[in-house]
Amino acid sequence: MVYPENFEQKIGFDKIRELLEQQCISPLGVKHVERIRFEAGHGAVQEMLNRAEEFRQILLSGKAFPNSGYFDLTNELKRIQIKGTYIELEWLFDLKTSLQTINACLKYFDDAEDGLYPQLTALTEGMEPQEGLLKEIERIMDDKGEIRDSASSALKEIRQKLHRKQLSIDGRIRKSMQEARKAGLVPDDAEVTIRSGRMVIPVIASGKRQLKGFIHDESATGQTVFIEPTEVFDLNNE
Template sequence: MIYPKNFEEKTGFDQVRQMIRENCLSPLGGYYVDKIRFFSDFNLINKSLSQAEEFRLLLLEDSGFPAQDYFDLTPELQRIKIEGTYIEKDTLFDLKSSLITITDSIEYINKLDALRFPNLKQLTVNIGVEKIIILRIKKIIDKKGNIKDTASQKLLEIRKELIRKQSSIDKNINQSLKAAKRSGWVADDAEVTIRNGRMVIPMAAAYKRKIRGFIHDESATGQTVYLEPEEIFDINNEIRELENAERREIIQVLKNFTDFIRPQIPELLEAYRFLGLIDFIRAKAKFAIKINALKPDLSDQT
């Protein structure tokens, strides 16, 4: 049946659609809200209403259904299908969180009574996430989403060396600062500061040749210069090289993980489709509870 273009506005269904969308937890559910169409197939209508009714009962009886971390990773999964691409660090955290939500949702639904929640249980058939994926992610990032030192042996060694070099710089520059203070070349309250990413000593311009090193900056008046002592210059360069090596190794870790999950992307996309559908059904159930709606009795007259 063909409806006028303004049919939703005339019937007020555009407002219903918006209120359902407001109950979605992510764009995943919003995608299904946008797909809502009028249809006349009895079985399809009954199935859709039954899913919402079962979820309505579920929400009324138990508030423990997973309701956080509904992140939409489908665009990222589509992107990394291409060989040579890799998942970004920040995205990896969202992937882990949302995959945990998916697995928790599946486990929750699978424990439901099949006689009372048959339509919800049907949603989990052939849907799953390999737990090894989540375990691999947990080996790469910590609870805050930062790359772990132990993400690879090479990364661990790089970061240990960075700590050693930084400790050496701290020791050397503080010794230089104390010596300069004793000589009266810097103010007694002067502290080591940062210029251009390098640790420097603020000293009077008149004494800038008293310490061999590299001047990175000067004050607006020109009376103070910010000098990097010669003895830490080479160490700073080594630190920059180590930081570059660290970035390269992190990318390699992310590439290795992406290569690992690439063959499983089709299954992962299905898992996110499931998450979106669950979000959509949950939103309809939340809306039904808000307006005290119940599933109507249907009769197939065809």
């Protein structure tokens, strides 16, 4: 225990810690800096100085060290330990990126000349590249963070059905638009548009009862209503 309790404030150590926090590139780094306390032991201080010097040499070497992809997954990894829970897509992508970064860091020190960075290399002791887990995540997730169609046969089938359904919806709404145009129910320059996430036809208010469907919206003037044809509405609600 350091005495007095405000010793760090008296010598400005707290300001140094704040400056370090500003240079951190991840929440994990900030948490680590927050735990740093004034150290008077010669051995411990020398060890930290050696680590700092080794990293300075890395920066001077020009050989880029992995400097991105550091995420704090602590809470999420704890949460999914509960039976019946699963990792959210966003967190799975962060986990994938984190594993890639960890592997890159381990490879960096493995490829370095023996004895070049002993203090930093010691920090990686006991760590193993999680290649199996990373490959499994990469099998189901692409580089954009989207689940691949090939992730499972069931997912592939579902997406194919949805794609066919969307093509059917597109075809029917276009056909309804052509029929409404021929009947003089839509303005000459009107096109199919989107309202409330649905494809709709802009219909002249006076003709709204001639096109069967669900009214999603109307223009500010009230002269145009936006209708989703019944057959398209039914398809969307399947």
